[in-house]
Amino acid sequence: MEGEAESGRRAVRQVRLAGGERLGADLVVMAVGIRPNTDLAQRAGLRCERGILVDDTLQTFDPAIYAVGECVQHRNSTFGLVAPLWEQARVCAIHLAEVGVSRYVERVRPVRLRVSGIQLYSAGEIADGPGREVLVLHDARRGLYRRVVLEQGRMVGVVLHGDAEDASWYLNWIVSREPVGAMRDKLLFGAGAAPAVANAR
Ligand SMILES: Cc1cc2nc3c(=O)[nH]c(=O)nc-3n(C[C@H](O)[C@H](O)[C@H](O)COP(=O)(O)OP(=O)(O)OC[C@H]3O[C@@H](n4cnc5c(N)ncnc54)[C@H](O)[C@@H]3O)c2cc1C
Structure with missing residues (x-):
């Protein structure tokens, strides 16, 4: 959100956007994202951009220094969940112990949230952008929302x-990078739509 929340006497009433537009609101949720702390690394002379730059072995620009975790930037990505950090630690440890060769490869990391019975799942690239096609199914009465992002005919x-029951089915499409082809028009209806289309392919 760009802009500012305005207080009423006891609670927020509206949000004023940077362009001057005012939106009525009784709750403001702010997300600040991940900001790697690079202070120590910068003071040590390591090359940093958004995070401490590391190569596929988690080595920084100083060959004597490795870095893993939320503080690093690997191939333009930064990290905010534990799972990729464990993988970074594993690769880094292999190099430090000189027990083999391993490369850190970023994989699609799905996020699943279940709060008070709410099912929410996301994986891959979910933002709109140049060259991307966004398919949306929104059934407000059933509390259902599905968003599928395609790029060059593949689900990204x-x-x-x-309803996140079909999460792994969607994840398979993303990870396999298989062209969606004739499935495009049925993707929003989930795995149940697959057999009919499989016959059509
Ligand atoms: C509220 C919250 C909930 C989260 N929930 C989840 C979740 O459900 N699932 C999930 O996967 N991830 C979750 N995360 C993210 C997860 O906690 C982080 O991705 C993970 O802890 C990052 O590990 P790290 O070792 O890179 O950094 P950190 O855990 O931040 O560790 C960095 C350490 O370095 C120390 N340090 C910093 N500067 C210096 C210095 N100059 N000298 C010495 N020590 C220093 C810090 O004190 C700290 O102990 C959550 C994060 C938050 C904040």
């Missing part, structure tokens, strides 16, 4: 809200 991201 998904958001599921309300």
Whole structure:
């Protein structure tokens, strides 16, 4: 959100956007994202951009120094969940112990949230952008929202809200990078739509 929340006497009433537009609101949720702390690395003379730059072995620009975790930037990505950090630690440890060769490869990391019965799942690239096609299914009465992002005829991201039972089916499409082909028009209906289309392919 760009802009500012305005207080009423006891609670927020509206949000004023940077362009001057005012939106009524009784709750403001702010997301600040991940900001790697690079202070120590910068003071040590390591090359940093958004995070401490590391190569596929988690080595920084100083060959004597390795870095893993939320503080690093690997191939333009930064990290905010534990799972990729464990993988970074594993690769880094292999190099430090000189027990083999391993490369850190970023994989699609799905995020699943279940809060008070709410099912929410996301994986891959979920933002709109040049060259991307976004398919959306929104059934407000059933509390269902599905968003599928395609790029060059392949699925690159998904958001599921309300019903995330088919999450692994969607993830397979993303990870396999298989062209969606004739499935495009049925993707929003989930795995149940697959057999009919499999026959059509
Ligand atoms: C509220 C919250 C909930 C989260 N929930 C989840 C979740 O459900 N699932 C999930 O996968 N991830 C979750 N995360 C993210 C996860 O906690 C982080 O991705 C993970 O802890 C990062 O590990 P790290 O070792 O890179 O950094 P950190 O855990 O931040 O560790 C860095 C350490 O370095 C120390 N340090 C910093 N500067 C210096 C210095 N100059 N000298 C010495 N020590 C220093 C810090 O004190 C700290 O102990 C959550 C994070 C938050 C904040």
